[in-house]
Amino acid sequence: MAEVRVEAQRGYAGELLRNRKFLIGTIIFLALLAVAVAGSLFVDPVQRRTGSFPARLPPGPGGLLGTDSLGRSVAIQMSEAVPNSLQVGLIAAFLGTLIGALIGFISGYFGGAVDAVLRILIDVFLSVPSLVFLILIASLVKGVGVQTMALIIGAFAWPSPARQVRAQVLSLKERAFVQIARLSGMSGLEIIFRELMPHMLQWLGANFVNAFIAAVLAESGLSLLGLGPQREMTLGMMIYWALGYSAILQNLWWWWLTPILALMCLFLSLYLIHLGFDEASNPRLHSQV
Amino acid sequence: MIAYLRYLSERFVIFVATIFISITIVFFVPRLVPGHPLLAVFNRMAAAGGSLNAPQLIEEYNRLFGLDKSLWEQYVRFLRELARGNLGYSIGSFPSRVSDILTSAIPWTIGLLMLTTLISWVLGSLIGAVAGWRGGKSRFVQALVWAALVLYTIPYYILAIILVFLFAFQWRIFPLSGAYSVGLSPELSLDFALDVLRHAALPALSMIVVSLGWWFLSMRSLITSLKGEDYILQAEAKGLSNRRILWGYAFRNALLPQATGLAISLGRIVGGALITEVIFAYPGLGWVIYNSITSIDFPVIQGGVLLIVFSVALANFVIDMVYPLIDPRIRYQQAGRG
Numbered sequence: 001m002a003e004v005r006v007e008a009q010r011g012y013a014g015e016l017l018r019n020r021k022f023l024i025g026t027i028i029f030l031a032l033l034a035v036a037v038a039g040s041l042f043v044d045p046v047q048r049r050t051g052s053f054p055a056r057l058p059p060g061p062g063g064l065l066g067t068d069s070l071g072r073s074v075a076i077q078m079s080e081a082v083p084n085s086l087q088v089g090l091i092a093a094f095l096g097t098l099i100g101a102l103i104g105f106i107s108g109y110f111g112g113a114v115d116a117v118l119r120i121l122i123d124v125f126l127s128v129p130s131l132v133f134l135i136l137i138a139s140l141v142k143g144v145g146v147q148t149m150a151l152i153i154g155a156f157a158w159p160s161p162a163r164q165v166r167a168q169v170l171s172l173k174e175r176a177f178v179q180i181a182r183l184s185g186m187s188g189l190e191i192i193f194r195e196l197m198p199h200m201l202q203w204l205g206a207n208f209v210n211a212f213i214a215a216v217l218a219e220s221g222l223s224l225l226g227l228g229p230q231r232e233m234t235l236g237m238m239i240y241w242a243l244g245y246s247a248i249l250q251n252l253w254w255w256w257l258t259p260i261l262a263l264m265c266l267f268l269s270l271y272l273i274h275l276g277f278d279e280a281s282n283p284r285l286h287s288q289v
Numbered sequence: 290m291i292a293y294l295r296y297l298s299e300r301f302v303i304f305v306a307t308i309f310i311s312i313t314i315v316f317f318v319p320r321l322v323p324g325h326p327l328l329a330v331f332n333r334m335a336a337a338g339g340s341l342n343a344p345q346l347i348e349e350y351n352r353l354f355g356l357d358k359s360l361w362e363q364y365v366r367f368l369r370e371l372a373r374g375n376l377g378y379s380i381g382s383f384p385s386r387v388s389d390i391l392t393s394a395i396p397w398t399i400g401l402l403m404l405t406t407l408i409s410w411v412l413g414s415l416i417g418a419v420a421g422w423r424g425g426k427s428r429f430v431q432a433l434v435w436a437a438l439v440l441y442t443i444p445y446y447i448l449a450i451i452l453v454f455l456f457a458f459q460w461r462i463f464p465l466s467g468a469y470s471v472g473l474s475p476e477l478s479l480d481f482a483l484d485v486l487r488h489a490a491l492p493a494l495s496m497i498v499v500s501l502g503w504w505f506l507s508m509r510s511l512i513t514s515l516k517g518e519d520y521i522l523q524a525e526a527k528g529l530s531n532r533r534i535l536w537g538y539a540f541r542n543a544l545l546p547q548a549t550g551l552a553i554s555l556g557r558i559v560g561g562a563l564i565t566e567v568i569f570a571y572p573g574l575g576w577v578i579y580n581s582i583t584s585i586d587f588p589v590i591q592g593g594v595l596l597i598v599f600s601v602a603l604a605n606f607v608i609d610m611v612y613p614l615i616d617p618r619i620r621y622q623q624a625g626r627g
Contacts, residue, residue: 121310123303123306127605129601133314225578225582226579227582239450248450260447260450264442264447267443268442
C-alpha cells in the first residue's frame with residue numbers, strides 16, 4: 001500500500017517537472033526570490049534611510065533603478081519589499097490552507113450537525129469579500145507589521161480551501177481503504193491524518209498557491225488603501241508611497257513601475273505554477289489552452 | 290416544488306447567517322481592543338493631530354449605543370439601531386450621519402460599475418463566442434487567449450495605474466481624477482453630463498479591460514464544450530449556415546451560465562472596485578472608505594463594511610432564489626447536494 005503511494009507521488013512529481021507552465025512559473029518565481037535574497041544580503045541597512053541618495057535620480061549606473069523623491073533607492077526598497085511581500089503570501093497561505101484543510105476535513109468526515117454548521121460558516125465567509133473584514137480589522141490594529149498583516153490575511157483565507165477539502169473528503173471517505181481503516185479500529189483523526197491526508201497533499205499544493213496569490217493581492221490592496229505596514233516596505237507599500245507622493249505626475253516612472261512589474265511577474269509565475277499543479281493532477285486538462 | 294422550498298430555506302438560512310455573523314464581527318472586533326471601544330480611535334486621532342471635542346462625542350455614543358451597559362445589552366442595542374438604519378455619526382465630520390455619507394457615495398459606485406460590468410460582459414461574450422466557434426487552431430485566437438489570461442492574472446488596480454500614466458499624464462486625453470471638474474456642481478445639464486462621462490472614461494476603461502478577459506475565456510470554453518452537442522450536429526446536418534448555428538443555437542445555450550456569472554458580478558459591484566476609486570479619486574464608496582481610513586473615522590469604515598456585506602448577501606440570495614426558476618437543472622443539483 002505504502003509503496004503504491006510512493007509510486008503515485010513520484011509519478012506526480014515527474015508529471016509536474018515535465019509540465020512547461022509549471023517550469024516557467026517556477027523559474028520566474030525563483031528568479032524573483034534570488035534577486036530579493038541577493039539584494040538583502042548585499043545592501044547596507046543604513047542605505048535604507050531617507051536621504052541616502054540624491055532625490056529623483058533616473059535609473060542609471062549611479063542610482064541603480066533610480067531614486068524616489070525622499071532620496072531612497074528604488075532598488076534597495078525592492079530588496080526589502082519583495083521578501084516582505086513573499087513572506088506575507090507564505091504565512092497567510094500556510095495559515096489559510098491549514099485552517100481550511102482542518103475545517104474541511106472535520107466537516108466532510110464527521111458529517112451530520114457538525115457539517116451542517118461548518119458548511120453554513122464556509123458559505124457565509126465565501127460570499128462576503130474578505131477584503132471588507134480585513135479593512136475593518138486592519139484599521140483597528142495599531143501600526144501593523146508585516147507578520148501581523150500576514151496573520152490577519154491568513155485568518156480569512158480558509159473558506160475556499162475548506163470548501164474544496166470538504167468536497168474531496170466526501171468523495172474519498174466512501175472508498176474501500178477508508179472503510180477498512182475504520183473497521184480495523186482507527187479513530188476519526190487517525191484516519192484523517194494517516195489515510196486521507198496523503199491523498200490530499202498534491203491537491204493542497206494547488207490550493208496553497210491559490211491562497212498565496214490571494215494573500216499577495218490582499219496585501220497590496222490593503223496597503224493601497226493606507227492600511228499597510230507603514231514602517232516597512234512591501235510591494236503594495238511601494239506603490240502606496242509612489243502614488244502618495246504623486247510619482248506619476250512628477251514623471252518618476254521608475255518609482256511606480258518597478259513594484260508594478262514585480263507584482264505582475266509574481267502573479268504570472270504563481271498563476272502558471274497553479275495551472276501546472278492543476279494539469280499534473282488532472283491530465284485531462286492538458287488539451288485545453 | 291417541495292425541493293425548491295427546501296433549497297430556498299437553506300439559502301435563506303445562509304443569507305441570515307451572513308448578515309448576522311458579519312454584524313457580530315463588526316460589533317465584537319472593536320471591543321477586543323482594550324479600553325473604551327472608541328477611545329483607541331480617539332487617541333490615534335489625537336496623535337495624528339486631529340482636534341475635536343472628544344468628551345461630547347463619547348457621551349453621544351454612550352447615550353446612543355449604551356456603551357456603559359453590559360456587553361449583551363450593548364449588542365442588543367447595536368442590532369436595534371442597525372435595524373433602524375442608524376449607523377451612528379462620523380467622527381471626522383461630526384455631526385454628519387454615517388448613513389448620509391454613504392448614501393451620497395453609492396450612486397457613483399453603482400453607476401460606474403453597473404455600466405462597465407454590462408459593457409465588458411457583452412463585449413467579452415461576443416468575442417469569446419466567435420473565438421470558441423473558430424476553435425483553437427487559429428493563431429489569432431491563441432494570441433487572444435494568452436492576452437486574456439494575462440489580463441485575468443494581473444490585479445485590476447495595476448492596469449488602472451498604467452492607464453492613468455498613459456492617458457492622463459502622457460497623452461493628457463482624460464482628466465487625472467475626480468468624477469467631475471472642480472468648480473462644477475452636480476446639475477441636470479448637457480455640459481455636466483459630458484464632464485461626468487469624460488471623468489468616468491478612464492476608471493471605466495480600466496474596469497472593462499480587466500474583466501473582459503474573464504468573460505472572454507468563460508464564453509469561449511462554453512462554446513467549445515457545446516460544439517459536440519447533438520443539436521449542433523443536427524443543425525449542421527440540416528445545412529444551416531455557420532452563422533445561424535453559432536448565434537441561434539450554440540450562443541443561446543451558452544447564454545444561461547454566462548448570465549449567472551453576470552448576475553454574480555452585479556451582486557458584488559458595491560464592494561467591487563474600492564481600490565480603483567482610490568486611484569482615480571472617484572467619489573464612490575471606495576473613496577469614502579479610503580478617506581475615513583486616512584482620517585481614522587472608524588464609524589464610517591464600519592458603516593461601509595456593513596453596507597457592502599449587506600448588499601452582497603442580498604444579491605446572492607436574490608440570485609439563488611431566481612435562478613432555479615429559470616434553469617430547472619440547477620434546482621435538482623442543489624437540492625440533491627444538501
